[in-house]
Amino acid sequence: MKRLLIARLGSPNLIAFLIMALGLAAAPVFIDNNYIITVLTIIALFTMLTIGLSLLMGYAGQISLGQATFFGIGAYSMAIFSTRLGLSPWLSLLAGMILAGGVAYLLGMLIFRLHGHYLAMATLGMNIILYLILTQQVDWTGGPSGFRGVPDLSIGGMTLSTDTHYYYLIWFFALITIALSLNIVNSRVGRAMRALHSSEIAAETLGIDTGRFKLQVFALSAAYSALAGGLYASFLGFISPSSFTINASIKIVLMAVVGGLSSIWGATFGAAAILVIEQWLRTAIKSLVPGASGEQEIIAFGLILMLIMIFMPEGLVTGAGKALRARIARRKPERAQPAGG
């Protein structure tokens, strides 16, 4: 099925995709280190989250500072549906995606009447409400101390139990997310989204129902986030509300901005870059500033965000790609063909 999905992607995207898939498939053979495998798995999860946001912000022009809401809905759906309601873990994963997509669609009907800052505020509020629910509804969610004993997923009778199993499973889904998203971006709906981002008025006069598109993209981004959430819950076996706070939402925004908002590959890169920097900062700051806490990490991320906004507002991948193309175009006065993705 994977081959079918990607068979008709544009060729530069296809090549990049294949190289990435092969590299990821081979990586565990060379990396005999659980810590690195875990970091790579987390990168896959945040790739899904960031791609969702990138579609929403970069392609459809709608701000969300609350993507962790849907990440949380996915994670707790996996936990609650599979243990309390007796659904299989796979069905719980699917149910979480449908629930998150539905919640996004309904909330979107309310909040997409707002624009700019107000929309940003509304999505922040949505995240706060989820946090309150997760911490208050102790009977269902386990409250602030978290939910223990989320079941493992299994494939054909084999229960996934090791970090490497989850590495493969989660990257498999991340790659599917990338492939589907590249397809969407380079299609009729993708053009409609980009058109709406560029000029909502003009898009409308071409018959594009911009209101419906915004809702659909929001629901899609929520479903991606819930997919990541459900996988995350099974991977760790334990979840707590602190993973789904505004801090997580902001981290997702940071990843999308670093990678460049209108770029699927950028989202992947942004997720990887921020997580690697985060890991590095944790050790580096501690050795530089003994007794440093999480605060310094936030300050460092704030600085990174500011620098990128000042010097490369389109993000690293989009910005660097443009600079490169401009360079090639100067050397060879031929027409550059901007490829989507």
Place this chain on the structure above:
Amino acid sequence: MSDTPLLRASRLFKRFGGVMAVNDVSFAVQEGQILALIGPNGAGKTTTFNLISGTHGPDQGEVIFRDRRISGSRPSQIAQQGLARTFQNLQIFGEMTVLENVMAGCHLQGTAGFLAAALRLPKAGAEEKRMRGQAMSYLEQTGLAERAHDPAGSLPFGQQRLVEIARGLAVQPQLLLLDEPAAGLNRTETEELDRLILRIRDQGISVLLVEHDMNLVMAIADHVVVLHYGSKIAEGSPAQVQANPDVIAAYLGDDWAAPPRREAADA
């Protein structure tokens, strides 16, 4: 020509704060017609376009298009009825290629949704190919085929106007609204535009045209409606309107002869 007009605007009113932008304006566009809407700067021409295309709702009055009331509908629903427009202050999708701009105009010619697109279902692939072919043909009609793969924002101003026309044609409308398509074009480009608009009409697409270039209006319009301070002051054939003393007074009173400077109208 049939006896019911393609479009009828009846007693339209639109006020912005203290300004009566459109004040009791009525007119009809017949099928197969090129109707020119003229008037000095600020006369309310663009606002009238906005009321017809649904970008703004009228305070009063209604617009009937193909026997259906369209005022009050969303612009996307109005487009679906077969009405397309261009913008005086360009609303090009600058980051998209010229071809993609026009393919976005083909939106209504397709049906593939998120699922079909994500999975690249054969249906979506075939549709994509068809849209690409259609879009290319509109680019050829407007002389833009050479620039198909350039980012639309990189084109000179005059060509961006043509991209908007090609994009509007891609909607396959029965009525195309052109808001000052000749603004910023040089002499030869204007003459080409002249021929393009006539060709569009000959394909059976009626045209509602706002234009400052009187030569263009006189050369191609079948019927002319004149607005002044939001009100209709005259209408008739180009020759009738040109000879109308009220029209002459309106133009002499304003700096009509000077080329329009203000590009930043609303939309």
